[in-house]
Amino acid sequence: xxxxxxxxxxxxxxxxxxxxxxxxxxxxxxxxxxVPFLVPIRDRGADLTPYVEQMDGLLLMGGADVSSFLYDxxxxxxxxxxxxxxxxxxxxxxxxxxxxxxxxxGICRGMHLIxxxxxxxxxxxxxxxxxxxxxGGDYPRRFPFHRVRTTxxxxxxxxxxxxxxxxxxxxGIRDVAEELTVTAETYDGLPEAVEGEGIFAIQFHPEMEDxxxxxxxxxxxxxxxx
Amino acid sequence: MANKKIxxxxxxxxxDVASLNYIDHAYINMVTRAGAxxxxxxxxxxxxxxxAYLDGMDALILPGGEDVSPFLFGENPLAETNMAPGRSDxxxxxxxxxxxxxxxxxxxxxxxxxxxxxxxxxxxxxDLALQVEGAGPHDRKGDPDGILHYVYTRPGSFIHxxxxxxxxxxxxxxxxxxxxxPTLIDTAKSQDGLIEAIEGRHGAxxxxxxxxxxxxxxxxxxxxxxxxxxxxL
Numbered sequence: 001x002x003x004x005x006x007x008x009x010x011x012x013x014x015x016x017x018x019x020x021x022x023x024x025x026x027x028x029x030x031x032x033x034x035v036p037f038l039v040p041i042r043d044r045g046a047d048l049t050p051y052v053e054q055m056d057g058l059l060l061m062g063g064a065d066v067s068s069f070l071y072d073x074x075x076x077x078x079x080x081x082x083x084x085x086x087x088x089x090x091x092x093x094x095x096x097x098x099x100x101x102x103x104x105x106g107i108c109r110g111m112h113l114i115x116x117x118x119x120x121x122x123x124x125x126x127x128x129x130x131x132x133x134x135x136g137g138d139y140p141r142r143f144p145f146h147r148v149r150t151t152x153x154x155x156x157x158x159x160x161x162x163x164x165x166x167x168x169x170x171x172g173i174r175d176v177a178e179e180l181t182v183t184a185e186t187y188d189g190l191p192e193a194v195e196g197e198g199i200f201a202i203q204f205h206p207e208m209e210d211x212x213x214x215x216x217x218x219x220x221x222x223x224x225x226x
Numbered sequence: 227m228a229n230k231k232i233x234x235x236x237x238x239x240x241x242d243v244a245s246l247n248y249i250d251h252a253y254i255n256m257v258t259r260a261g262a263x264x265x266x267x268x269x270x271x272x273x274x275x276x277x278a279y280l281d282g283m284d285a286l287i288l289p290g291g292e293d294v295s296p297f298l299f300g301e302n303p304l305a306e307t308n309m310a311p312g313r314s315d316x317x318x319x320x321x322x323x324x325x326x327x328x329x330x331x332x333x334x335x336x337x338x339x340x341x342x343x344x345x346x347x348x349x350x351x352x353d354l355a356l357q358v359e360g361a362g363p364h365d366r367k368g369d370p371d372g373i374l375h376y377v378y379t380r381p382g383s384f385i386h387x388x389x390x391x392x393x394x395x396x397x398x399x400x401x402x403x404x405x406x407x408p409t410l411i412d413t414a415k416s417q418d419g420l421i422e423a424i425e426g427r428h429g430a431x432x433x434x435x436x437x438x439x440x441x442x443x444x445x446x447x448x449x450x451x452x453x454x455x456x457x458x459l
Contacts (some may be wrong), residue, residue, distance in 0.1 A: 001278055008266065011248065016370065019266065020248035023238070026268035035278045038236065038247070038266035040254045050231055050263040054282055141243075 002034040002226040004105075005055040005097075007090050009063040010041055010083055024207040025061045025107070031216065032223035041089040048096040056226040058097040060090055060110030062205065065171055068124055070116045076124035080170065091117055098198065105222045106201030108169050111194060114201050118177035126172050126190075133186045136168040141208045146186060148204070153183035153195040155202075158217045165192065165204035165215070172203065200225075230262040230456050233283040235321055235338075237291045238269040238311045253289055253335075256443035260453050271313035273320035280324055284459050285331040288318055288338030290438060293401055299349040306353035306400065310337070319345060331431035331459050333452075336399055339424060339434030346407030346432075353400050354420075362418040364397045371441055372396060377422040383413035384433065384458075385423045388450040395422065395437035402436065410434075431458075 006026060008019040019040040026036040036059075039051050067082040068075050075082070090113055097104055106114045112122050123129045133146050145167035150156040162184075173191040176182055184193035184202070192203040200222055206215035234257070236247040247269045257264040267279045280286065292310035296303050298319075303309060318341050325332050326345075334342040340350050354361045366374045374397035379386040403421040406412055409430055414423035426432030433455060442448035 006268075013248075017251040018248040019251060019254060020246050021268065022244045023247045023268060023270050024245070026247065026270050030268075030270060030272050030275075035275055036268050036270075037279065038268055040249070040251075040264055040266060042258070046258065047229070047263070050229060051265075054231075054265065 002056040002223060003054060004029045004034045004036050004057045004059055004223070004226070005039050005051055005093070006036055006059045006061060007039050007093055008041055009061070010086055021061065025059060028207040028216070028219040029059065029223065032219040034223045034226065039093060041086050042092070043085070044088055044092075046092075048093055051093065052096045052100045052102065055097065055102055057103045057105065057222065058093060060094065060104065060106045060113060062108035062110065064109070065124070066109060066112045066116055066122065068122075071121040073121075073124065078125045078170075087113070101198060103198045103200070103222065103225060106199070107207070108203060108205060111201035111203055112171055112173065114199060115173050115177050115180060115194060118179055118196075120173060120177035120180070121175040123172045123174045126170060130172075130188060130190060133188050133190065134167075135172070136170070141166060141168055141205065142211060144209070144211050148184050148186060148192045150184045151182060153181060153193070154200060154221055155183040155193045155195070158221060163215070166209045167204055169203065230284040230459055231265055231282060232257050232262050232285050232287060233265050233267055233280055234287045235267050235289060235318055236269045237289065238314045240311060249289060250440070252438070252440040252443070253287060256440040256452050259443060260449070260456055262456055267317070267321065269314055269317050271316055273316050276317075276320035276324035277328075279321065280328065280330060283330065285333065285455070286321060286325040288322065288332065288334045288341055289440075290336035290338065290398070292337065293352070294337060294340050294344055294350060296350070296352055298344045301349075301352065304352045304356065306356055329431060331455070332433070333455060334434040335438060335440060336436060339436055340401060340403065342432060342434050343403050343407050343410060343424065346409045348403060348407035348410070349405045351402045351404045354402055355400065358402075358420070360418055361420065362416060364402070364416075364420070365400050366397055370396065370398055370438065375416050377414040377416055377437070379414045379423070380412070383411070384425050384454070385413045385451065388454050389448065393447070396441055397437055399436060
């Protein structure tokens with residue numbers, strides 16, 4: 001039985017900090033046939049070996065903006081509050097998983113973080129850049145929102161004719177890291193999927209999309225390759 | 227004690243935007259401070275995988291949370307009872323049974339201790355203020371770290387050896403153990419006679435506290451409880 005580690009995000013509820021996930025990420029890993037377990041945010045220097053030994057793959061999920069300091073920029077005035085501990089914990093987990101050759105699936109913020117860690121940069125505030133395609137709005141999160149064309153890799157195999165995806169994100173990939181290839185994009189050129197050695201990362205949220213039934217293919221492909 | 231892997235069940239919370247699985251940071255703090263590694267179990271009603279979730283783990287922690295379903299001990303809920311989402315009960319029950327079957331040590335805190343008692347055959351008071359005459363204060367609402375009362379421990383017990391005969395604790399509950407299960411022994415009580423800690427009989431690897439030991443684990447006085455729990459694994 002394959003196991004997928006999901007890195008938690010932080011939240012403050014009733015002034016008490018918690019480690020948390022949106023359970024749809026775990027539900028979709030489970031539907032694809034792997035056992036999900038969750039990794040809390042760990043302090044710098046924590047021994048991550050026990051997690052890496054237990055996992056066959058790693059999922060980095062969505063959440064708030066990635067720190068702009070990771071690609072040497074000051075924050076945009078519209079930046080959400082950065083969570084440095086989460087960034088550091090996920091980066092350490094990403095490196096540990098990669099070193100052990102465990103595949104990584106990145107969703108939304110997860111894709112942004114992977115791109116930045118590997119040397120890429122982000123659009124800090126998408127509305128400054130994108131005029132044709134909007135990436136969020138007053139819609140239920142499960143609604144298809146814009147078209148995506150597929151250009152290669154797993155995405156082209158899974159969706160040769162492209163697909164329509166949901167969309168709710170504030171940032172996007174600007175410069176793509178050297179070792180990543182864009183395998184899907186919007187019609188105005190924003191990367192919607194990047195792939196690399198042991199890396200499959202997407203901008204949209206198939207785990208919250210139930211209009212186009214075949215978005216489950218992405219989770220299934222990730223789990224099948226473990 | 228280092229590198230012990232501790233599985234911790236999470237709570238489910240359904241909001242307008244999303245369904246969340248979460249755990250209070252105090253549990254992570256208690257486990258990592260003692261040098262062990264916390265693994266969190268998602269709460270997505272995949273109860274048939276309870277056994278798979280525990281593979282490779284050295285112990286299970288069932289944390290605090292909302293009220294245990296009174297149907298588990300044959301009672302209708304009172305108006306005062308705030309039941310957890312059904313999948314939380316299902317998941318905690320499945321994890322408890324899977325852990326017990328493989329003789330994995332279990333630590334239950336608050337709701338976790340109450341589930342332990344119920345699944346071992348005991349019952350609960352659904353609401354102390356309503357049902358137990360003379361019950362002292364047990365719910366320091368809005369101040370989860372605040373100390374509320376003394377507990378008195380049973381000589382010869384694990385908790386007595388760790389923390390002494392008498393000490394103060396936090397308190398955040400309105401339910402409590404009524405009838406203690408036959409496989410358990412009460413090892414600490416408050417002055418009003420309510421059960422504040424339990425341990426397994428006949429070598430059963432079961433420990434429970436009604437107070438929140440995880441929220442006391444920053445204080446040196448209380449650390450021996452979890453450190454010795456790890457040593458006992």
